[in-house]
Amino acid sequence: MTTTTDLVSYEDALASYDPVMGLEVHVELGTKTKMFCGCSTALGADPNTQTCPVCLGLPGALPVMNKTGVESAIRIGLALNCEIAEWCRFARKNYFYPDMPKNFQTSQYDEPIAFNGYLDVQLEDGETFRVEIERAHMEEDTGKSTHVGGATGRIHGAQHSLLDYNRAGIPLIEIVTKPIVGAGERAPEVAKAYVRELREVIRALGVSEARMEMGQMRCDVNLSLMPKGADKFGTRSETKNVNSLRSVERAVRFEVMRHAAVLNDGGKVVQETRHFHEDTGSTTSGRTKEEAEDYRYFPEPDLVPVAPSREWVEEIRAALPELPLVRRTRLLAEWGISATDMQAIVNAGALDPIVATIDVGADAASARKWWMGELARSANESGKALDELAITPAQVARVTELVAKGDLNDKLARQVIEGVLAGEGTPDEVVDKRGLKVVSDEGALTAAVDEAIAGNPGVADKIRGGKVAAAGALVGAVMKATRGQADAARVKQLILEKLGVGEG
Numbered sequence: 345m346t347t348t349t350d351l352v353s354y355e356d357a358l359a360s361y362d363p364v365m366g367l368e369v370h371v372e373l374g375t376k377t378k379m380f381c382g383c384s385t386a387l388g389a390d391p392n393t394q395t396c397p398v399c400l401g402l403p404g405a406l407p408v409m410n411k412t413g414v415e416s417a418i419r420i421g422l423a424l425n426c427e428i429a430e431w432c433r434f435a436r437k438n439y440f441y442p443d444m445p446k447n448f449q450t451s452q453y454d455e456p457i458a459f460n461g462y463l464d465v466q467l468e469d470g471e472t473f474r475v476e477i478e479r480a481h482m483e484e485d486t487g488k489s490t491h492v493g494g495a496t497g498r499i500h501g502a503q504h505s506l507l508d509y510n511r512a513g514i515p516l517i518e519i520v521t522k523p524i525v526g527a528g529e530r531a532p533e534v535a536k537a538y539v540r541e542l543r544e545v546i547r548a549l550g551v552s553e554a555r556m557e558m559g560q561m562r563c564d565v566n567l568s569l570m571p572k573g574a575d576k577f578g579t580r581s582e583t584k585n586v587n588s589l590r591s592v593e594r595a596v597r598f599e600v601m602r603h604a605a606v607l608n609d610g611g612k613v614v615q616e617t618r619h620f621h622e623d624t625g626s627t628t629s630g631r632t633k634e635e636a637e638d639y640r641y642f643p644e645p646d647l648v649p650v651a652p653s654r655e656w657v658e659e660i661r662a663a664l665p666e667l668p669l670v671r672r673t674r675l676l677a678e679w680g681i682s683a684t685d686m687q688a689i690v691n692a693g694a695l696d697p698i699v700a701t702i703d704v705g706a707d708a709a710s711a712r713k714w715w716m717g718e719l720a721r722s723a724n725e726s727g728k729a730l731d732e733l734a735i736t737p738a739q740v741a742r743v744t745e746l747v748a749k750g751d752l753n754d755k756l757a758r759q760v761i762e763g764v765l766a767g768e769g770t771p772d773e774v775v776d777k778r779g780l781k782v783v784s785d786e787g788a789l790t791a792a793v794d795e796a797i798a799g800n801p802g803v804a805d806k807i808r809g810g811k812v813a814a815a816g817a818l819v820g821a822v823m824k825a826t827r828g829q830a831d832a833a834r835v836k837q838l839i840l841e842k843l844g845v846g847e848g
C-alpha cells in the first residue's frame with residue numbers, strides 16, 4: 345500500500361513519465377459592487393454588513409448582472425487571445441455548503457463568455473512557452489467560514505463556526521487552461537511562469553490587483569502523469585487554492601513525485617482534491633472529486649443571457665493596454681538588457697517603479713540601478729514590496745539628477761535615499777538637513793589634499809616614485825576628512841597634480 349509520504353525523486357519520476365498539467369485560476373474582480381447586486385465589495389467591513397436579499401439568497405430576490413463585471417471578463421478574454429461568445433448564459437452549480445447562502449453558485453457551465461485562447465509565458469532563460477486557454481468564465485465568490493474553538497482553525501476540533509457573507513457574490517473570473525503537455529521537467533517552472541504572467545496581464549488590464557497573498561487570485565493545480573511515449577492521460581489530482589507563485593511550483597513538483605511513487609508501485613492514482621501545505625511543501629488528500637453531473641448544472645432562469653454586441657467587443661479590444669510580454673520585449677530592446685536581467689527586474693516587482701522613474705526624467709540605467717540596488721535592498725530588509733516604500737519615482741529621479749549634476753556621489757545619494765525612506769522629507773530637504781553635498785569648493789578640497797599629503801609623507805614619496813596605485817590611501821584620507829562628501833575622482837586628480845605625476 346502506498347502512503348502519501350512515499351515519493352520518487354523528481355529526476356527519476358521524469359525519466360519514466362511525462363507530466364500533464366491543467367491550471368485553473370480564480371481571479372476576484374476589483375468591481376465596486378458585487379456581480380448580481382449593489383452590495384459593496386470593499387474589504388475590512390464588519391461581518392455581514394455588505395449583504396442584501398439577493399446575495400443572501402432570500403426567497404423572491406432577483407439578481408441583476410454587473411456590467412463592469414461582464415466588461416472585465418471580456419477584457420480578460422481578449423487579452424488571452426480568446427474568442428468572445430456572441431451569446432452565453434449563466435448556470436446554477438448546485439451544492440450545499442454553509443458559506444453559500446443560495447445553495448447554488450451562479451456560474452457558467454457549457455457556455456463560457458470567452459474560450460479558445462492562449463497566453464505566451466516566458467521562462468527563466470527567456471524562452472517562450474505557449475499555454476493554451478480552454479475558457480474563461482464568470483461566476484461569484486462564496487462567503488467565508490471561520491471555525492472557532494479548535495487549535496488549528498480547521499473545522500475538526502472546532503466548537504462552532506461563524507459565517508460572513510460579505511464576500512458572497514463578489515465577481516470571479518475562472519480561467520482554465522487546456523492540458524499543458526510537453527513541458528517535461530520544466531513543468532513546475534512553466535506552471536509558475538504561467539500564473540505570474542497571468543497575474544501581470546490581469547494587473548495591466550486594471551481589472552483586479554490580483555494579490556495572491558490576499559486571496560484575490562488563487563490557483564488549482566491539476567496534475568497527472570503518463571508513461572513516456574504514451575498518448576493517454578493518466579488520472580489527475582487537483583490541488584486546491586494554491587496561494588503563491590512559489591507554492592504553485594512546489595505543488596506541481598510534489599505531485600509529480602507522489603504520482604510517480606504510486607504508479608511505480610503498481611497502484612492507481614485516486615482522482616481527488618488535495619490540500620497544499622506551505623510549511624512542508626507537500627499535499628494531503630481532501631475529498632474525492634465530484635464529477636460535473638454531481639452539480640446538476642442548469643441554466644440560471646433569473647438572469648438574461650449575455651449577448652455582447654460585436655461593436656462593444658471591438659471597442660473593448662481597441663482600448664486594451666500594451667500587454668506585459670509586449671511591453672517587456674519593447675523595454676528590453678530599448679534598455680539593451682538581457683532577458684535574465686529583465687526577469688530579475690520583474691521578479692523584484694521593479695518594472696513599474698523603474699518605468700515611472702524614467703517617465704519623470706531619470707535615465708534608464710540610473711533608474712534601474714537605484715531600484716534594483718539600494719531600494720531593493722531596503723525593501724527586502726523591511727519586508728515590503730518596492731511600491732510600498734516611502735519614496736516616489738519622482739524622488740528617485742531627483743536623486744539621479746543630483747548625482748548626474750555632480751552634487752551627490754553614490755555614497756551620499758544612498759544616504760539621501762535612506763533619509764527619504766526614514767521620512768525626513770524630499771531629497772533636497774534631506775540634503776539640506778543632513779548637509780550632504782559633494783564638496784566642490786576647490787579651495788577646501790585643495791586644503792584637504794595638502795593636509796593628506798603632509799600627514800602621509802611615506803605614501804607621497806611612493807607616488808612621486810611612480811607608484812600611482814598608492815594614491816588610494818591619500819584619496820581615502822581626503823574622503824575621511826570631508827566625511828565622504830568629495831568627488832573621489834577629482835580628489836585623485838588633485839593629488840597626482842600636486843605630486844607632479846601624470847595619470848596612467
Ligand SMILES: [Zn+2]
Pocket residue numbers: 378381382383394395396397398399400513
Ligand atoms: Zn447583495
